[in-house]
Amino acid sequence: MNANDSVSAAFLEALHKREWPENVHFILAVSGGIDSMTLAHLFASLTPHSTTWGHVNFGLRGMESEGDALFVQQEGARYRVEVHVDAPETQSHAQTYGKSIQMAARDLRYAFFNTLAENLKNQGKHPVLVTAHHADDQAETLLQNLVRGKHPLSWAGMEGGRNLAFRPLLKIRKSAILDFARRHEIAFREDASNSSDYYQRNFIRHRIMPLLEELNPSAAEHLNQAAEEAGRWLELAQTGSKMLLKSGRESTSDGARWPISDLRETANALAFEIHCSDLGFRDLPALRNHLAQPRTGTLLESRSHELLFDREYVILRRKTHVAISNEPKTPTHLSTEVSKSGEHPATSHTWETAEELVSACSISTGLEQIELIPADHDGLKSPEMGRTACLFDADKLEYPVVLRKWRPGDRIESLGLGGEQKVKEILINRKVNRFAKENTWVLADQHNVACILFHTLSERIKVTPASVRIVQIRRR
Numbered sequence: 001m002n003a004n005d006s007v008s009a010a011f012l013e014a015l016h017k018r019e020w021p022e023n024v025h026f027i028l029a030v031s032g033g034i035d036s037m038t039l040a041h042l043f044a045s046l047t048p049h050s051t052t053w054g055h056v057n058f059g060l061r062g063m064e065s066e067g068d069a070l071f072v073q074q075e076g077a078r079y080r081v082e083v084h085v086d087a088p089e090t091q092s093h094a095q096t097y098g099k100s101i102q103m104a105a106r107d108l109r110y111a112f113f114n115t116l117a118e119n120l121k122n123q124g125k126h127p128v129l130v131t132a133h134h135a136d137d138q139a140e141t142l143l144q145n146l147v148r149g150k151h152p153l154s155w156a157g158m159e160g161g162r163n164l165a166f167r168p169l170l171k172i173r174k175s176a177i178l179d180f181a182r183r184h185e186i187a188f189r190e191d192a193s194n195s196s197d198y199y200q201r202n203f204i205r206h207r208i209m210p211l212l213e214e215l216n217p218s219a220a221e222h223l224n225q226a227a228e229e230a231g232r233w234l235e236l237a238q239t240g241s242k243m244l245l246k247s248g249r250e251s252t253s254d255g256a257r258w259p260i261s262d263l264r265e266t267a268n269a270l271a272f273e274i275h276c277s278d279l280g281f282r283d284l285p286a287l288r289n290h291l292a293q294p295r296t297g298t299l300l301e302s303r304s305h306e307l308l309f310d311r312e313y314v315i316l317r318r319k320t321h322v323a324i325s326n327e328p329k330t331p332t333h334l335s336t337e338v339s340k341s342g343e344h345p346a347t348s349h350t351w352e353t354a355e356e357l358v359s360a361c362s363i364s365t366g367l368e369q370i371e372l373i374p375a376d377h378d379g380l381k382s383p384e385m386g387r388t389a390c391l392f393d394a395d396k397l398e399y400p401v402v403l404r405k406w407r408p409g410d411r412i413e414s415l416g417l418g419g420e421q422k423v424k425e426i427l428i429n430r431k432v433n434r435f436a437k438e439n440t441w442v443l444a445d446q447h448n449v450a451c452i453l454f455h456t457l458s459e460r461i462k463v464t465p466a467s468v469r470i471v472q473i474r475r476r
Contacts, residue, residue, distance in 0.1 A: 007172055007180040011042045014168035025125040026051045026166075027116050029109075030076075030083075032068040035132035037075065037188040038181050039169060043130075044079050050125075053083045054116050056109050058090040060101065061191075071189050086112040102199070129165040133158055136174040139223035140204050147204075151284045153277050156234050157227035173220065238278060241271035253368050254308075254435040255317030260294050263314065279305045279316075297434060310433035317435055348404035354394045357401060358469045365441055368475055370453070375472035389474035390443075390451050393467040396460060398446040406442045412449040415457045423452055430455060443473070 028043060030036045030053040043051050053076050057069040069085050076083035086108075094104035117127035138157045145154040158167060169177065181188065212219040248262045263272050269291060273284050280302030281287060290298055290309055298309040301319075308315045351357040362371045375391055410423040427437050432455075443451040450458045453473060463470055 005180070007038075007176050008042065008046060010172050011168050012046060014166075014171070015047065018166075020049070020128070021126045023124060023126045024049060025120050025127050027113060027120070027127055027129050028053050029113065029129065029131045029165075030055050030072050031132075031191070032072045032075075032189040033132075033191055034181050034186070034188040035134060035169070035174075035177060037186050038177050039130065039132040040075070040079065040081075041181075041184065041186050042168075044081070051081055052116065052120070053081050054113055055083065055085045056105075056112055057085060057087040058105050058108070059087060060090060060105075064191075068189055068191075071187075075187060084112075084116055088112070131165045131167055132169055133167045134169045134172050134174055134177060135224050136205070136209070136220055138170055138227055139220040140201055140209065142223050142227045143204050143208065144201060147200075151273070151277075152230075153234060153274065153284070155227065156231035157224075159227065159231045171224070234274075237270070237274050241274040244268060244271040245275055252315070254433060254439070255315050257310075257313045257315040260291060260309070260312055260314055263291055276302075276307065276316075281305070281307065299434065306435070308434055310435075311431070313433075315433060315435055348402050350400050350402045352400045354397070354399065354469055357394050357397070358471055362476070363403065365439060370441075370473060371476055372471055372473050375470045389472055390453060390457055391463055391470060391472050392443075392451060392457055392461040393463050394469040394471045395467070397443075397450055401443060401445045401450070403441060403443050405438075406440050406449070406452065410442060410444070410449045412442075412452060412456065413458045413460055415459050415462060420448070423449055426452065426456060 026043065026049055028036070028040055028051055030040055032055070040051075040053065043049065053072065055069055055072040057065050059065050069087070073083050073085060088108040090101065090104055090108060093099070093108060094101050097104065097107075099107070113129050117129065120127040138159075141157045142155065145157070158170065180186075209220065216222065244267060245258070248258050248268065249256050250258070258268075258272070262268055269288070272291075273287060276287055277284060281300060282302070283300070287300060287307070290300070291314070294309045294314070296309060296311050300307040303319075305316060305318055308317075349361075349363055357372070358374050360371065360373050362369065364370075406423045406427075408424065411420045412423055412426070413419065414421050414426060423440075423442065427440060432440065440455070441453045442449045443453070447460075448458075450461050451473070454475070
């Protein structure tokens, strides 16, 4: 193959523009169509890199879909490449999650490729997903985003936002790919649905783009240039947004937070939208509406982050599994529970006797590190008592005692209030936000909750002049 022809040269330019680690392994999304088969041919002929093919049989075209899968497997064998084929229940997935067939297929496709990537990571390789999108696809994507009224961050087309794939053909026209495949006798299969105008992209491809090219034969090239230019502006905006938001950010145990009033200023609002887009939030108009008319308790989610509107603040945190690491200086019993959400594992810490409890112990609750240490009466004079520390009489507890997350139905005889109150009501009255509420821990014995960490203490375990074994729980 002549590496100097336009297609090969553009492919190699895109490939060499990036620095790849030695253990890079490319996962090619191969449908069997002319674009992906040309991509596969280029990788096999022009690069020494290890590749794997991935094909998803959505089963939407009956025997034609089965034929595509078989063809890809046969071609993979001819190229001596490992081929992985997935055959998900696409229609069932769409019905279950209330999505269109296109969106369901997209979810299933990326879930499959994510699985392939994780398997390669476990083998010590650096996986990179590669798709065969070309310049015509990019022009169509930009038009489609504009027609749909999508956020300006989408104006960079496929290279905007969070790039999930490497697209080495993105500057190559479809006509060039067709000519290249013909000259090199590349086998491929034609998807009959590509000729239908039922899907919006095909409507743009078959009816809108030809009209635009009648007005200007270079229309597709100009749309690609516009998307590339938008990408440059987006990169600049992303850099600026980080600097702008950093000045107004407050770090708390619940995550980073900003005053909503600050984020309503035009520059800050745009910077925050860009920041949230980088973190995977897709419904940016909804974010803008919530900033304009915030409702306490509103939660927006991406795959990796959560955004909470809490009174005059918006709080952003990463989704994490709560990991508990205990470093007791004396043996204690450790047991695992499932949190209320059923998603994040939480861990309880149990002491069978007062002797165990008064021994120093350090515990991570996932978001912060706390420690239990022996104390004396002088600790009662600390101005930080209650906010960062709790002091109690260990001999007044009914053992065994457990440190755990609070649960619905928990009650406490709160210090100075008289009678029992629900833990939930105390947290509400103290205006504890949803994130902090999820990570509120309690010390409970056989009677009921004895302490809501860093909020209040039960009247029955308070320290008195007669107290001997005193324990302090404090933040490190």
